[in-house]
Amino acid sequence: MMHKAAPSSTSILWLMLGLTLAASPHFLYQPIWVSLVFLTAIAWRCMNIWFDWYLPSNKHYLVRIFQLVIAVAAILAITFNYGSTIGRDAGVAFLVMMLGLKVTEIRSQRDYYVTVFLGYFVVITNFFFTQSIPMVMMMFIVVIIMTACLITVNDPKHVIKKLQIVKLSGQMLVQSLPIMLILFVLFPRIAGPLWGLPQDSHSGSTGIDNKMTLGKISNLIQSDKVAFRVSFEGELPPPAQRYWRGPVLWLTDGTTWTEINRSLTSAVETNIEYSGAEYHYSLTLEPHNENWLFALDMPNKSPTTVKSHINADGVLQSNESVKQRVHYQLTSQPDYQFNQQHEPFVQRALELPDNHHNLSKQLAQQWRSETATDEAYIQRVLSHFNQSDFYYTLTPPLLTGDTIDGFLFNSRRGFCEHYAASFTVLMRAAGIPARVVTGYQGGEINPVNDTLVVRQRDAHAWTEVWLQDKGWVRIDPTAAVSSDRIEYGINEIMPLSMRSPLFVANSDALIELWQSINNNWDAVNNVWNLWVLAYGPERQRDFLTKLGMTNPNWQSIAIWLGSLLSLVFILLPLLLFYQRQQADPVVRLYQDFCSKLAKFQLIPATGEGPNDFANRAIKTLQHHKSDINTITQLYIDLHYGNKSHSITELQTAIKLFQPKKAQ
Amino acid sequence: MLLKLYRRISPPNRQRIYIIPSRFGFMFAFFLLIMLLGAINYSNSMSHLLVFLLVSLGHTAMLHTHRNIAKIELKHCHAEPVFCGQTATFTVVINNPNQRDFHQIELAHQPNKIISWNPFKRLSGFVYKNHISLVPAQQSVSSTIEITTQQRGYQSLGRLRVSTLFPLGLFNSWTHFNTSARVLVYPQAEGILPLPVATNSGEKIMLSQQKGLDDFSGFQNYRKGDPIHSIAWKAVARDDVLRTKQFSGAHSGQRCLTWNDTAGVGNTEQRLSQLCQWLLISEQTKSSSQLELPNNTIAYGIGEQHLHNCLTALALYHDA
Structure with missing residues (x-):
């Protein structure tokens, strides 16, 4: 019934190319040995084709045992590497590995098809890691190759040229685009997940942490990745007010700063009074796998599109961790009074670990006794940063021992986190409640679409001190050292070599x-x-409403989907089955001639040459004998090589030929 | 104008074409379902896009597979007579009237017509026979279908199925041709009785020089039905053309081969086989022969046409 030849070597080689390309993005982050096993299997299969290497089979059972050993070792290694739960990363590693082993034993058409379908599957797994435009383009090429594989396996005798196969595959995929688009827009989107997602489904995202160890943010500063994009309605806040609030750190053990226990903070009422200018904006946050949403200091209410609230630290806290890009609208007012009269956790903002930062504590107590008020003391410390030889640098020397003392008294070179941490220590040592706030500061305006792009390298840390009757006041010690950092953003003070290649x-x-x-x-x-x-259930509803669909429910979506699909179902076959006109103009002219004769029931029979046809025509149309003979002779000369006449001669002859029935 | 377009796409009286997903098509659908579930679970836009692209590719593949067989024509289907037990070869000419090439056309036939209330059952019982890689646009290609013969008489080809899986193998599209093509199967040439003695009338027919028994008289190109032992194998090795050795012998003359002469052989079939063998030897030795069957007599004659007439009579012989 079916033609059951084993897949030809050409089709196998095509498949090897397609699979390698499909799996190649995974090589970047999966363990190197997974890639090695995969590539070895591919190479092995190629060697089998080029140099007749043995493949595992019952005949070469040693090779088969070798392959089985590798398979078992691979499963053990993956379990060992990723633990017993099959998550996203382990699943992909497993798939790639098994695909490699499958490649060595493609024997029948069935094996071949299964491998191609698994190849499509590998293409999809790439999108679980990144959905960037270059990746999508590359994967489209992979899909063209995989589809070409299916064509080659259906052309066992290689009748079609390689280039033609790729062209046909590309053509078929292009012809598939309309239905794809219709389904993409109209297929009802369901809010996932259908079942529990593995823990590591969205890992690999970068961003600031809810703890700070000196030296951590500097890794982020190397990163060009976008943290979020903001588009403002109306005016933008001045650069010095572009503080994007993130986790607030209270506790320190001398080296690391951490948040206060959340179960305590969320229970406490905050008292924030807003005043002054309002900024309206929408923010698109890249996934960072954490629970906070960034907002311009200080948002006056939580956004409607994401389930969230403003917590006791003034941080916008979402109910679920941000695993996908989220988009929300906010209004912020930079002038605000935070817990003006009473701060319930004021004691926690004074704690310092014993036997740490002893030199700093001494210095703080000495300066505090020399100054009259807390404000004056703060100014004293800031001017110390400003006037002594402190430098802002993105490549500070490595600190050993007590980092705060070491920074304040020896190295004096550091960036935001060094200044924020040591300033907070100096405040607490002098009895002023203080805490560290992390987040981003600044951002670049993209003139193309007027959005403010905040990147990971804009990560920042600053300090808030609590003063009676003023509440929490932001003080950025970095500004005292390098006002450029705050005024112009980190881009300006970064060395050129770090900004561009x-x-x-x-x-x-x-x-x-x-x-x-x-x-x-x-x-x-x-x-x-x-x-x-971001085209999900909400976007789909918005978009369909914009298209003019009032209240899109599943019935109206089904009607739209049905009618648009039927339109394509009619138009696409029309396009595919339409018989193109003969490319050769001479043949086309001759066909015109034939259609003129067709009125007299004169139709060339299959296998009847032009001369025979002419003779038959003359029998019916005696009075047109000379015309028919001329045209036939011209056609034969032009079509069969002897091009002594010009094509216009034939054209005019046929134009003038108006056969009529003999009277 | 629309009507003209419609006629162009769908001319009247065209061959009915069927299409269903192949087993790989069903497998593909299964994979797509899993991928769609994954895409929904991860709420991953590009995965949705890829799944929809592949779904749409399936639809495009269906159209392409259908197009790859649309308007296909069976121009000619014919087989030369063979002896029973030999393989009959039908020459099938497939025509492509379209402006596009056909690829990977498969030929199958259904030897025994299946009559059943279940339409799916009628699609079964086909035997894959041959494969045509390419039928170029507006051209015809001939292929062969070989069937084994078991019984003398007419053997019909049965329903011919022309199918294709091209380009992706996800769909199987086919059309049926109810050909009336049949092959005439002569009885098998075998027997143990010696050839009846020729009666040399000597008056009218002086057929050949009277030479010694089994004298070699030359080569003749092989024709179907020639006994294998007379093939000149050495000559084949020389130039790959099958030839039979021709002998002129003492048997030349006139010979009457009658049904009654074969009485000692056994049943009807064996008797017909014996007559068949005699006819062949007689033709080989270029002697004129007459065949006498209980209900039919074929008068003296010689040559290919005469032999064919005699063998046909044997093939279609019915006991009175």
């Missing part, structure tokens, strides 16, 4: 070009993120 760094024009490319690319990505990647 080396090859453009030595020419201003190139840097400008580089930045304009970057800005445009980021604008494209923003649209991509907002409209394509």
